[in-house]
Amino acid sequence: MVPRVLRVRECIEEMEGVVTLVLEAPGHFAFEPGQFNMLYAFGAGEVPISITGDPTESGVVRHTVRSVGQVSHALTRLRPGMELGVRGPFGRGWPLERAEGGDLVLAAGGLGLAPLRPVLRQAMAQRSRFGRVVLYYGTRSPETLLYREELAQWQGADIEVQVTVDRATPGWQGHVGVVTDLMQPGHFDPGSALALLCGPEVMMRFSALRLQELGVATGCIHLSMERNMHCGVGLCGHCQFGPKLVCQDGPVFPLEEVEPLMKIREL
Amino acid sequence: MEQLVIDVEGLQQLLDRLVQQVYEVIGPRVRHGVVTLAPLRSVSELPAGLVEVQAPGSYRLEPMETREGVRPLFVHRVGPESWRHFLHPPAELLWCAERKDGHLRIHPRAAEAPRRAFLGVRACDLAAIAIQDRVLAGGAHADAGYLARRNRLFIVAVNCTSAADTCFCHSMGCGPEVKEGFDLLLTELTGGGEHRFLVEAGSDAGANLLRMLPSRLPERGELEERRRRLRQTAEGMKRSLPPGAASVLARNLEHPRWQALGERCLACGNCTSVCPTCFCSRMAEKTGLDGTRAEHWRYQDSCFNAAHSYIHGGVLRHERGSRYRQWLTHKLLHWQAQFGTPGCTGCGRCIAWCPVGIDLTEEVRMLGEVAA
Ligand SMILES: Cc1cc2nc3c(=O)[nH]c(=O)nc-3n(C[C@H](O)[C@H](O)[C@H](O)COP(=O)(O)OP(=O)(O)OC[C@H]3O[C@@H](n4cnc5c(N)ncnc54)[C@H](O)[C@@H]3O)c2cc1C
Ligand code: SF4
Ligand code: SF4
Numbered sequence: 001m002v003p004r005v006l007r008v009r010e011c012i013e014e015m016e017g018v019v020t021l022v023l024e025a026p027g028h029f030a031f032e033p034g035q036f037n038m039l040y041a042f043g044a045g046e047v048p049i050s051i052t053g054d055p056t057e058s059g060v061v062r063h064t065v066r067s068v069g070q071v072s073h074a075l076t077r078l079r080p081g082m083e084l085g086v087r088g089p090f091g092r093g094w095p096l097e098r099a100e101g102g103d104l105v106l107a108a109g110g111l112g113l114a115p116l117r118p119v120l121r122q123a124m125a126q127r128s129r130f131g132r133v134v135l136y137y138g139t140r141s142p143e144t145l146l147y148r149e150e151l152a153q154w155q156g157a158d159i160e161v162q163v164t165v166d167r168a169t170p171g172w173q174g175h176v177g178v179v180t181d182l183m184q185p186g187h188f189d190p191g192s193a194l195a196l197l198c199g200p201e202v203m204m205r206f207s208a209l210r211l212q213e214l215g216v217a218t219g220c221i222h223l224s225m226e227r228n229m230h231c232g233v234g235l236c237g238h239c240q241f242g243p244k245l246v247c248q249d250g251p252v253f254p255l256e257e258v259e260p261l262m263k264i265r266e267l
Numbered sequence: 268m269e270q271l272v273i274d275v276e277g278l279q280q281l282l283d284r285l286v287q288q289v290y291e292v293i294g295p296r297v298r299h300g301v302v303t304l305a306p307l308r309s310v311s312e313l314p315a316g317l318v319e320v321q322a323p324g325s326y327r328l329e330p331m332e333t334r335e336g337v338r339p340l341f342v343h344r345v346g347p348e349s350w351r352h353f354l355h356p357p358a359e360l361l362w363c364a365e366r367k368d369g370h371l372r373i374h375p376r377a378a379e380a381p382r383r384a385f386l387g388v389r390a391c392d393l394a395a396i397a398i399q400d401r402v403l404a405g406g407a408h409a410d411a412g413y414l415a416r417r418n419r420l421f422i423v424a425v426n427c428t429s430a431a432d433t434c435f436c437h438s439m440g441c442g443p444e445v446k447e448g449f450d451l452l453l454t455e456l457t458g459g460g461e462h463r464f465l466v467e468a469g470s471d472a473g474a475n476l477l478r479m480l481p482s483r484l485p486e487r488g489e490l491e492e493r494r495r496r497l498r499q500t501a502e503g504m505k506r507s508l509p510p511g512a513a514s515v516l517a518r519n520l521e522h523p524r525w526q527a528l529g530e531r532c533l534a535c536g537n538c539t540s541v542c543p544t545c546f547c548s549r550m551a552e553k554t555g556l557d558g559t560r561a562e563h564w565r566y567q568d569s570c571f572n573a574a575h576s577y578i579h580g581g582v583l584r585h586e587r588g589s590r591y592r593q594w595l596t597h598k599l600l601h602w603q604a605q606f607g608t609p610g611c612t613g614c615g616r617c618i619a620w621c622p623v624g625i626d627l628t629e630e631v632r633m634l635g636e637v638a639a
């Protein structure tokens with residue numbers, strides 16, 4: 001139950017208030033894409049944060065944190081050389097093996113790109129395992145684009161990267177609107193596609209509807225849920241979502257398991 | 268199973284033996300007008316001849332008429348505290364962190380688990396302990412503190428020879444007869460005006476202890492009294508949970524009654540405080556003034572608190588009706604999916620201690636009748 005102490009090697013400021021922490025993890029920190037760690041900032045507390053690195057990369061573990069409150073703020077204030085506590089990896093990840101040989105469709109909203117990044121890294125490294133790979137990524141404005149340089153790398157590695165923003169700024173040449181606008185027939189084969197969604201709940205709900213409309217089977221859509229979490233291991237009761245404990249049964253769920261629950265107000 | 272009879276002096280010797288074996292004995296004691304659970308060493312500290320008279324929103328401690336001229340020690344039933352307060356205490360230090368010379372060190376809490384004996388655990392509360400075992404120690408990640416305390420526990424259970432108006436353990440299949448999960452089991456007998464206890468051992472530790480007590484074999488009438496009292500207790504139970512409660516809830520998650528309930532419920536969290544199976548907790552950090560030490564604490568929490576469902580955008584269960592629905596559906600429906608057992612034993616505490624007298628058995632009945 002007690003966290004391991006890891007040292008911060010590097011802090012990458014992605015945008016105002018969002019930092020990617022590169023932590024030194026002796027040996028290989030094994031995890032499944034979609035899993036999370038509990039990160040402990042001394043004197044502030046412990047919160048769940050997705051693992052966002054490359055699962056095959058040795059010696060480090062990566063997290064992207066947005067400062068929204070006490071603990072996340074303390075995490076974004078860490079500097080190289082400082083130490084923090086890490087427990088994990090926890091939870092159920094993306095069922096990537098099910099995409100083998102078929103198309104892979106990813107839809108991310110805002111920081112929801114973080115837990116999908118390990119999938120993109122794997123898709124890039126083992127490109128031939130999948131058919132077409134498409135990323136739909138929506139964010140508030142061009143300044144809030146995450147992993148800017150990597151977006152271009154993914155594009156260069158035969159991954160179709162489609163980006164949209166809610167609000168354009170001068171000079172923005174790309175799409176403006178919601179992420180579902182990007183999803184058009186012909187981008188992927190709905191019969192073989194596995195779709196992975198992560199972002200705000202409304203964004204995931206509408207994305208799932210749009211993908212179903214395009215012919216993706218409900219059983220091939222998976223999404224990552226977010227609930228209040230204090231322990232990460234099924235003991236504190238906070239992450240209940242009806243019959244599910246998000247930290248144990250999720251955070252990644254098949255749409256079929258959570259769709260009926262998402263329709264119930266204030267569950 | 269071997270059954271022996273001891274008298275009140277034998278019960279005192281049982282306490283003495285437990286104390287000798289370095290157990291801290293916790294049992295029912297009257298404090299501030301209620302029966303609480305507290306350390307005790309003498310039979311004279313037990314709530315002799317007192318009953319906890321309970322109804323929705325009400326609890327009173329009253330002297331009873333003697334039973335066959337005897338003032339029984341265990342007719343009181345259940346008070347606001349449960350054994351959970353000892354096994355999964357409302358506040359617990361999980362780890363200490365230290366920051367020195369730029370390095371962080373995290374130490375697990377070193378404290379030894381106490382060696383405790385619980386005296387007078389009723390069938391409903393044994394069921395509650397079994398439920399918490401599944402929740403806190405039955406999954407992939409056990410709660411280390413709970414497990415340590417649990418492993419050092421000695422349980423002296425007691426069969427209920429009368430029930431409160433709020434009890435419904437019989438309909439939950441949890442009582443009134445104790446079946447398993449104890450070291451020793453007592454049934455208080457008063458037949459013929461003689462005050463004595465039928466004792467049964469449920470473990471080797473229990474059998475060893477029982478052998479040290481002055482005892483005799485039971486007479487047929489004593490075994491008959493045990494059967495009769497348990498049958499009367501079960502048959503006299505006025506409350507019950509309607510059968511099929513889980514499916515009634517599953518079918519009515521959006522019933523207008525939740526909103527009506529939200530108007531009565533104060534979201535005070537009393538029900539979650541007195542319930543012997545509730546386990547929700549939040550973690551909080553305590554820091555020293557010099558900034559070199561911090562403690563990570565676990566505190567009891569309740570799904571009636573707004574912060575329970577908070578994620579940065581706001582509180583997910585904003586309305587009180589939604590919080591009440593969380594509590595009731597967790598107990599009677601979703602607990603099963605999460606832990607393979609219902610989360611309610613029928614102890615009735617939440618009925619008695621609800622300041623506005625909400626009765627979960629009644630709510631389930633209403634939801635079942637007034638189908639949405
Ligand atoms: C599975 C999972 C993965 C996540 N991955 C990331 C990530 O990669 N990057 C990132 O920046 N954020 C992520 N989050 C959200 C992050 O955990 C919250 O932003 C964080 O807990 C806020 O804590 P705070 O103390 O800074 O804020 P406060 O608003 O002060 O929160 C108080 C407490 O409420 C709880 N809490 C509040 N918001 C959340 C939340 N959204 N989710 C869970 N618990 C919450 C925490 O226990 C927190 O300590 C993830 C959440 C989950 C459940
Ligand atoms: S829900 Fe009520 S009756 Fe059931 S175990 Fe908890 S306190 Fe007892
Ligand atoms: S969610 Fe509510 S009812 Fe369930 S264990 Fe937690 S406090 Fe008790």
